[in-house]
Amino acid sequence: MVEHVVDSWRPLAAVLISAVAIALIVASHRRPNVREAWSVLASVGKFAIVASMLPGVLDGTEYRWSLGMVPGLDSEFVFGVEFALRADALGMLFALLASFLWIFTAFYSAGYMRGLDEPNQTRFFASFAASLSAAIGIAFAENLVTIFVFYELLSVATYPLVAHDETDEARAAGRKYLAYTFFGGGFLVLAGTALVFVLTDTTTFGATAADLAEADPALARAAFGLLAAGFGVKAGLMPLHSWLPDAMVAPTPVSGLLHAVAVVKSGAFGVARVVLEVFEPDLVGELGVGLALAAVAAFTLTAASIIALRADRLKRRLAFSTVSQLSYIVLGLGLAGPAAVAGSGTKTVIIGGLLHIPAHAFMKLTLFFCAGFIHVETHTDYISEMDGIAKRMPLTMAAFAVAAAGMAGIPLVAGFVSKWFLLIGAVEANQAIFAVVLLLSGVLNIAYFWPIVYGAFFESHDDADSKPLIEFPLGGRASGGASAGEPEAVADGGAADDAHDDDAAATDEHQEGGHHDTADHEHAGHAVHSDDQHEDHDHHGGPPPGGWERAGWTGAEGSWLMLGPILVIVAGAVVLGVVPYQAVFLELIEVIAEGVVG
């Protein structure tokens, strides 16, 4: 494969098109239809620009733009570092994914925001477009400083979306988000970038590994740790993950595209750049940091799944699922180090990790869109109120079931393919323990998704089995409690040992939703899902008095503005699972892996 670099304005255009859209969106704030049209146009245009570079990139051409191409400007941004964008295969993977999914999210957001009659919609759409600009900038950044620029801008642009509701809860989540992401970006990534620059006099991807190999190993490890942790904040690596579940207070399109795709994957993508191009797998393996990263990822993906078991609010469960699934990607990348040392499986784990970026994106976006659609149509947010909901929203829940199956790694859906590569790769790299963790995680995935699907399709609201995992307090009931008559043991007693913050998480959630009078929640241990709870609800969730009404399978369940995107994206997830080689992503990833491994 011949690699050559072409000067082109296209990478910049891909970044700026939605930045231009911001101005147009703000300018047409009085005319919502025009405003949403700008969003859609920008998303289509962005995808078109990105896609136009795809054939070239697959043939080994890289499109490069630098500040020096602007007349009168020098390309140097800070001393010794250029401000440059380069569309290479890895960047294309992320850019293609984000811009493609934005198209559907643009439609879906219009339906969602109007369906709920949300305030501040102009700010919402403007920030959304800004976030996408920053995300594409991250994808195409040619060096660590440029990626840092966009990484920070992404934090800034997403903040208004998290705090969108302007409630105390939303603002607290926004504060937490800013604190975490600036700790990750402005402190950790900046320090790591500066350290790499000091050690190697450059920060360009692919040009640093040789110098880093000769540097003091302690400093090189520190640089890796800073960068991996800094990008890990956005990728939801424990223990820096806790902004993500809180950020679910944002409107669902944000949770979907940004907090399952663009923002969190910018973190995973940053880790990919660091592992594959700043340090390169050989050095990552030699320094021993790959194994450490993989261990953190393995812990995260297990612990997050266990916490997800107990989350009653659907979006919160999905958030912990995201935390868990993102760690698949990081796990694959981390294993690249030990695999390079072992001399086998490097390519496989890299392919598995990277393929999970699009795979998870399609599946998780479907799940979030379903959750948002359910919220818009029925104002139901809690899993304990969703029994029998498939009667009311059959297509939605079918899509949900397919995506959930993919999450668990069931064949024919996208999640299987990436997980397969990861499993094989882990064994090839002599790290079979991680394969065990992956299998265990699959079981846990089923454990937290199956009750939702089962409840939705096979139970009805007034005739549902109990849900011991979410209903019972950790550590058992206090004696003499309101329901002392129930003899059951606490089903997830084992889980409590593994995930201490689970307890707090579950409690918080109930407070947040105004779901309960929390004063005696932990001790009285009353049943969560019982009917009399509904009087307390602020949000009037759950089925109407007569039970869910039946809607047909022809889309009578709600607006096609929202249902359409759900179906398209879940179809995408299936396509990725059935014919992965025809769905461009795997081809692209093989180009990347060959570039890295050679």
Place this chain on the structure above:
Amino acid sequence: MSELLPALLIVLPIVGATLPLGVGLLRENVGWSIAALVLSVEGGLAAWLATAVYGGEGAARIVHVLGGETFGRRGATENFVVGIELVADAFSGLMVLLVAGVALGVLAFARRGGPRGNAFYSGYLLLTGGLMGLFLTGDLFNLFVFLEIVGLTTYGLVASDRDAESAVAALKYLVIGTTGASLYLLGVGYLFLRTGALNMVDVSRSLAGEPEWIDGALYGDPLVLAAFGFIAVGLMTKAAIYPLHTWQPDAYAAAPDAVTVYISALVSTGGAYAFARVTWTVFTPEFFAVGQNARILELVIVLACLSVVLGSGLAAMQRRLKRLFAYSSVSQFGLIVIGVCVAVHPAGGTQATQLAVYGVVIHLLGHGLIKGGLFATVGALAHGTGARRVREYAGLAKRRPFLSGSIAVLGLAIVGVPPTIGFLGKWYLAVGALNTELWPVIFVVFASTLLTLLYVARLLETLYFDGPAEGAAPAAGPEPEGPGAPGGADDAVMTDGAGSLSYGMIALAVSAAVLTVLLGFAGSALTDATQPIAQAVIEAAPEVGADG
């Protein structure tokens, strides 16, 4: 011709300062027009000087000897310059541009924002002249004179509201500021005792032991070390470094808005510039490489680190905007002083010096621009809505989108979010510090991002996500203004709140924000302009740039 420029830049505003008072005897309210005229010419001269300095290859060093050649011939028997040298080099050239720009910009604010009256404009022009002198002088004693001119006019301007609060603030500033200047003078006296020279280049050469009557380098001399101590403490007082910062929040908060904009952008900058100039040009890295001299530098670094941390912490605790940003300056100048010290610290190599010098110069410029812009925006919001406290900012973003946008951009710039000039300064300071491997200092520099975020994020959240709090809405009554302020708001562009918001104020705030971002892309131009300074510090050469 360009040799005359340094003198003209100083003389023009000082002579011009007599005009508002003089003409004011005949006509009222001519101050603004005269100041605008004088400062426009001054701006032209500054631009001319900048082209002369940076226009050629490398950076020129333009020297003007007051009193002429006969009086100050170099190379005569004594080998010292007797007359006062004014020097425009790569360092002072940038600062002169900043002063000229800010002076003009603040006029746009003061047109409606006050304070009014011819006396104010006399003081304003005098202050501009003093600052020009501060940045252009090449003489240690003359630097003291200009420090005092700047100090005294600032005390006067701070008090120009003529209320009790500003009088107390000005008095406090007077006492502390004069003490600082005196300490500086003591240090200069010690140097004079030991070397017999006052010209910066001559003192520097004497310390290096170049003249034949000096027996070797004087770097180990206790008198010289003491001189550095006095000078450092004196100038750190002027730059408001913890724990010598206490004058600053009071002065900034009590001064009229236009004055706050001006002094926040330039006066502490002058102190920090003087510290950098004396440390780099007079003492040079060689001084600190001798014996235990680096310890005194580390002492300064410790204070500067404290300044960064405590300044941000105190800023986060403030309720009034102007005090908040005043403490923010304490923290930012801490960063700058860290950079000044890192540049000459023996632990760092040439790369540390080069990058730290970039950082100091760019952050001096950037901070002046950003902080001036922030105070202008805060002042404009106060004039437009009467809001002066953080909680009164609740929901203001919907009423004042442009000013709120400026606060957001400038606030993020001070945090160091790219692509802004605030990021460039912080990047160079951080990378420079990293080269010295002084780990605690490095930690403080990187952590300053988060510390700054503490108060900026709180402000932005209030501004954008708080609904207007009931009862907290500010009284619509006009803020205390100068005695000459007319009550009428006949041609005010906005009518709510205090009603004296002008397009000039909005334009100033927005252009500061825009410039902050644009300069974020001018990294290479800025480093090119700064390179001669870095080169001079690396070579321990007392003269920056080619000899003019």
